[in-house]
Amino acid sequence: MSGILFLAWRHAAAHRARTSILIACVALALWVPWTAGALAGQYDQALRARADQTPLIIGAPGNRYDLTLAALYFRPSQLETVPYQELERLQEGGKVTFVPLHMRFTARGNPIVATSIEYVEFRGLQPVAGRHALRLGEVALGAEVALALGLRPGDALLSDPTELYDISRPPALKMRVAGVYRATGTPDDGAVFCDVRTAWVLEGIAHGHAPAEGIDESLVLSRAEDSVAVSGALMEYAEVTEENEDTFHYHGDTALLPLSAMLAIPASRKDGTLLKSAVNAAGDLQAVTPTAVISDLLGVVFRIKAFFDLVGGFLLGTTALLVSVVFLLSSRLRTAELRTLDRIGAPRRVGGGLIGLEAVLVLLVAGALAGGATAATLRLLPDLVSTF
Amino acid sequence: MTSESAAGTLLRGVSFSYAPSAGSRPFRLDVEELALRAGEAAAVIGPSGSGKTTLVHLCAGILVPSSGEISVGGVRLDRLTDAERRRERARQVGLVFQEFELLDYLNALENILVPLRVRGASRGELRAGRTRATELAEAVGIADLLGRTPARLSQGERQRVAIARALVTEPALVLCDEPTGNLDPDAASGAVDLILHEARARSAALLMVTHDHGLLDRFDRVIDVTTLAGAGGKAR
Amino acid sequence: MGTARTLLHLSALVLAGCADQQGSADDAPKSSLSRQVVAVTSGPAELLAAASVGQARVDRVAPDGAPLDRWRPDDQALDAMISAQRVLVLGDEAEPWLQRAGLPPSRTTRLEAAVPEGRWIEVGSFTHTHGGGESHTHGGVVAETWTDPDLLRAMARRSDEQLRRALEGGEAAPPPAGLEGRIDAYAAELKALAATLDGRALIATHHGMEYLCRWAGIRLEVTELELDGSGAPPNDAAVRELAELAGLEGAHAGVLVWPGRLDPTFAEMAQQELGLRSLDFDLGGTLSDRDTLTRLTRSAASLRAAIEPE
Numbered sequence: 064m065s066g067i068l069f070l071a072w073r074h075a076a077a078h079r080a081r082t083s084i085l086i087a088c089v090a091l092a093l094w095v096p097w098t099a100g101a102l103a104g105q106y107d108q109a110l111r112a113r114a115d116q117t118p119l120i121i122g123a124p125g126n127r128y129d130l131t132l133a134a135l136y137f138r139p140s141q142l143e144t145v146p147y148q149e150l151e152r153l154q155e156g157g158k159v160t161f162v163p164l165h166m167r168f169t170a171r172g173n174p175i176v177a178t179s180i181e182y183v184e185f186r187g188l189q190p191v192a193g194r195h196a197l198r199l200g201e202v203a204l205g206a207e208v209a210l211a212l213g214l215r216p217g218d219a220l221l222s223d224p225t226e227l228y229d230i231s232r233p234p235a236l237k238m239r240v241a242g243v244y245r246a247t248g249t250p251d252d253g254a255v256f257c258d259v260r261t262a263w264v265l266e267g268i269a270h271g272h273a274p275a276e277g278i279d280e281s282l283v284l285s286r287a288e289d290s291v292a293v294s295g296a297l298m299e300y301a302e303v304t305e306e307n308e309d310t311f312h313y314h315g316d317t318a319l320l321p322l323s324a325m326l327a328i329p330a331s332r333k334d335g336t337l338l339k340s341a342v343n344a345a346g347d348l349q350a351v352t353p354t355a356v357i358s359d360l361l362g363v364v365f366r367i368k369a370f371f372d373l374v375g376g377f378l379l380g381t382t383a384l385l386v387s388v389v390f391l392l393s394s395r396l397r398t399a400e401l402r403t404l405d406r407i408g409a410p411r412r413v414g415g416g417l418i419g420l421e422a423v424l425v426l427l428v429a430g431a432l433a434g435g436a437t438a439a440t441l442r443l444l445p446d447l448v449s450t451f
Numbered sequence: 452m453t454s455e456s457a458a459g460t461l462l463r464g465v466s467f468s469y470a471p472s473a474g475s476r477p478f479r480l481d482v483e484e485l486a487l488r489a490g491e492a493a494a495v496i497g498p499s500g501s502g503k504t505t506l507v508h509l510c511a512g513i514l515v516p517s518s519g520e521i522s523v524g525g526v527r528l529d530r531l532t533d534a535e536r537r538r539e540r541a542r543q544v545g546l547v548f549q550e551f552e553l554l555d556y557l558n559a560l561e562n563i564l565v566p567l568r569v570r571g572a573s574r575g576e577l578r579a580g581r582t583r584a585t586e587l588a589e590a591v592g593i594a595d596l597l598g599r600t601p602a603r604l605s606q607g608e609r610q611r612v613a614i615a616r617a618l619v620t621e622p623a624l625v626l627c628d629e630p631t632g633n634l635d636p637d638a639a640s641g642a643v644d645l646i647l648h649e650a651r652a653r654s655a656a657l658l659m660v661t662h663d664h665g666l667l668d669r670f671d672r673v674i675d676v677t678t679l680a681g682a683g684g685k686a687r
Numbered sequence: 688m689g690t691a692r693t694l695l696h697l698s699a700l701v702l703a704g705c706a707d708q709q710g711s712a713d714d715a716p717k718s719s720l721s722r723q724v725v726a727v728t729s730g731p732a733e734l735l736a737a738a739s740v741g742q743a744r745v746d747r748v749a750p751d752g753a754p755l756d757r758w759r760p761d762d763q764a765l766d767a768m769i770s771a772q773r774v775l776v777l778g779d780e781a782e783p784w785l786q787r788a789g790l791p792p793s794r795t796t797r798l799e800a801a802v803p804e805g806r807w808i809e810v811g812s813f814t815h816t817h818g819g820g821e822s823h824t825h826g827g828v829v830a831e832t833w834t835d836p837d838l839l840r841a842m843a844r845r846s847d848e849q850l851r852r853a854l855e856g857g858e859a860a861p862p863p864a865g866l867e868g869r870i871d872a873y874a875a876e877l878k879a880l881a882a883t884l885d886g887r888a889l890i891a892t893h894h895g896m897e898y899l900c901r902w903a904g905i906r907l908e909v910t911e912l913e914l915d916g917s918g919a920p921p922n923d924a925a926v927r928e929l930a931e932l933a934g935l936e937g938a939h940a941g942v943l944v945w946p947g948r949l950d951p952t953f954a955e956m957a958q959q960e961l962g963l964r965s966l967d968f969d970l971g972g973t974l975s976d977r978d979t980l981t982r983l984t985r986s987a988a989s990l991r992a993a994i995e996p997e
Contacts, residue, residue: 065571066567066568066569066570066571066572067568067569069568070554070557070565070568070569073556073557073561074556076556077555077556077557077600078556150792151792151800154792154793157849157852160793161792161793162793163792179789179791179792179793180769180789180790180791181791181792181793181794184791194762194766195769195789196789197765197769197788197789198765198787198788198789199786199787199788258788258789259789260786260787260788260789269786303787308759308787309757309759309783309784309787311786311787312783312786313786317779317786399552400552400554403548403552403554404565404569405513406511406513406540406546406548407540407541407546407565407566407569408537408538408539408540408541408542408544408566408569408570409537409541409569409570410534410537410569411533411534411537413569
């Protein structure tokens with residue numbers, strides 16, 4: 064057998080171009096489904112892990128997938144906001160911790176997640192530099208945001224403008240980087256965290272005042288006896304500084320300030336069940352269990368994946384057939400060689416052995432290459448889950 | 452088995468026939484007796500289609516007679532199974548083909564060692580085989596060409612590789628089917644001398660099919676295949 | 688075969704590497720709270736926290752005497768608050784810094800939430816300057832709700848329920864002398880003050896006494912002199928108003944009550960020119976060596992003693 068193996072190996076090595084092409088075809092046909100399968104498995108695991116860690120999400124009635132994806136992965140949401148008083152009302156119950164979430168703004172394309180210190184504690188976010196963002200106008204950055212933007216504690220970050228046509232408001236808020244969190248491999252790495260009060264400044268609900276004296280007249284919209292309205296359009300950004308921080312206040316009832324959603328962390332499973340029933344029965348809010356929602360979502364995704372698996376299977380089958388044709392043609396071309404070997408005294412099935420072993424060699428090398436390529440792809444791809 | 456061919460080749464009462472195609476007249480070869488001693492060289496002549504190649508294939512065990520006995524190196528080929536015959540062929544018979552039939556993806560040394568590889572030689576046997584191959588290569592004058600593939604060898608060099616391949620297993624019988632058919636006269640003469648010399652040096656019986664009557668005087672015996680049915684080959 | 692074996696091993700290693708793609712650890716640690724204390728930043732909060740969980744478990748985060756409306760926590764103070772089991776604060780009206788600091792909602796109790804709608808006292812806002820200086824605005828909601836005994840009781844009930852629940856499981860010292868009894872004593876002192884005033888108004892330099900006066904049925908006249916110790920002159924309009932009021936014999940108690948910092952210069956002027964004797968009244972808002980109720984009760988008693996006929 065080793066002699067035939069040697070001949071098979073030498074034949075494959077002598078026909079490098081053909082052998083390389085065959086290996087490449089098989090490797091590619093294997094790499095695609097293997098990588099897709101591994102990625103799908105990773106996604107499944109990571110998405111479920113994130114959902115499993117979160118007991119309940121509460122938000123405005125509507126699309127529960129929307130609410131779950133917004134609260135877990137900071138995806139843009141079309142849902143209505145929830146007034147802050149709902150959080151205070153639910154918090155009175157005492158057995159559940161409610162964490163506010165506000166995700167209506169971005170900074171350099173990264174979601175600004177306005178929340179409370181309980182979120183950071185719940186997700187186990189630890190500063191690797193600086194500290195948590197506890198003050199108005201401060202932000203703490205997820206690891207990937209800090210890396211991508213090259214920011215450290217003490218640096219500034221501007222929010223992205225949203226109200227281009229409201230000239231009474233500055234288009235952006237200049238925020239101070241208070242800290243950077245350690246990487247977690249979750250969507251938290253791709254977020255900009257701040258206190259929920261900073262979001263209300265972004266909303267324009269809270270603002271500060273500057274001294275009226277010394278303002279450029281070209282910025283003045285109107286003057287009254289005791290106030291001056293200044294155009295925000297001509298100011299590059301608003302900023303909370305040590306000097307003006309004390310002037311920041313809210314207009315209107317703070318209980319009505321908007322939230323995108325709330326996380327609910329019950330003390331026990333029973334408390335969670337009771338809360339969910341009570342909230343859904345009341346009807347003005349909805350409570351969803353992320354695990355169930357993500358399972359539903361992944362079910363749909365994996366049904367689609369099954370279709371692509373089928374396509375991948377056809378691809379693999381087609382490749383196998385084409386490779387077989389190549390080897391079949393090769394065996395035809397080697398008729399004289401095989402006859403020679405037969406006459407020299409090779410075993411009867413030397414032809415099949417030679418072709419078969421060469422095919423096995425090609426498969427093994429292709430498999431190894433595909434495996435290596437899959438591993439490399441998985442390592443080199445950006446962490447798609449944290450940027451989901 | 453006669454005492455003359457105790458360690459050589461013997462065909463006795465061999466009868467072989469086959470129909471080349473449906474409806475055609477069957478071909479038949481009968482050999483009353485043909486014996487070759489170890490180290491004896493015989494040339495086989497006869498018109499085209501008379502059965503020269505068939506005779507070679509019968510001696511190699513490639514074809515199986517319908518009756519009679521064929522012994523090579525003391526082994527009755529007619530009594531073996533196909534697999535056993537193949538093994539014996541790889542061990543006991545060296546073949547030199549008209550077209551040389553080297554494997555184009557192996558170098559000269561690897562081509563010489565093919566008979567050892569196809570019979571599944573062990574590492575030790577391969578090691579010994581390499582030594583013999585090197586010696587054979589020196590003997591036939593291609594010692595410095597062992598790393599070249601057939602595409603980079605001349606006709607004459609390829610034939611020497613084929614000769615070395617036929618002898619590397621130290622066979623009891625060397626069979627050559629018109630090995631000089633593609634060579635010019637000078638090269639043909641040199642090739643025949645080389646084969647004869649190396650076979651005799653290794654005490655291998657030699658049976659060579661040839662159309663070149665100018666070379667017949669170099670053989671110990673000339674066998675006219677058309678006369679095999681009646682009597683053995685006549686010694687010159 | 689040796690070559691085949693090697694290839695198989697290599698393939699196995701590579702494929703095993705494909706499986707080693709774990710996401711990041713999902714073992715996120717939960718809250719790292721380790722301080723079983725109640726953090727407080729004001730006198731009333733300290734009073735109520737101590738009444739529920741014992742003084743030993745109360746952590747003062749603001750310095751003594753820090754003015755409620757102007758104190759801002761530094762990083763150390765914020766860290767102390769977020770790491771405490773509970774934070775007890777008055778609310779945005781009394782402590783404006785709450786609007787700008789991220790305290791944990793689930794561990795923060797706001798005493799002002801106990802004040803029913805409609806019980807807040809608002810004073811009209813107005814803007815003025817002091818003879819050409821910077822203009823500023825007064826008015827809005829009066830924050831000193833704890834000076835009303837009923838509202839203080841409501842706050843006590845709210846904080847007691849939330850603090851005991853938050854700190855249950857830990858060692859809770861028995862509360863000191865019953866809070867209810869002490870509030871009763873304070874309330875009695877206010878009633879006695881009202882009786883002593885017998886319909887006469889109290890003149891005060893800012894609105895901090897609104898709640899206790901409303902509760903006790905005491906007429907309060909407030910004159911916003913705006914003497915904050917910075918050296919800026921008093922509000923002229925307010926001074927004229929004060930002078931007019933001082934001239935109305937029998938309409939007031941003959942004292943100028945300073946719930947904020949007493950300005951000695953103006954106090955002397957008020958005594959000499961307007962016949963008004965200046966008296967401190969400690970509303971107990973800030974942290975101090977004496978608790979809020981003690982200060983309130985003593986202030987009420989001192990005021991009554993000062994206006995009692997000899």
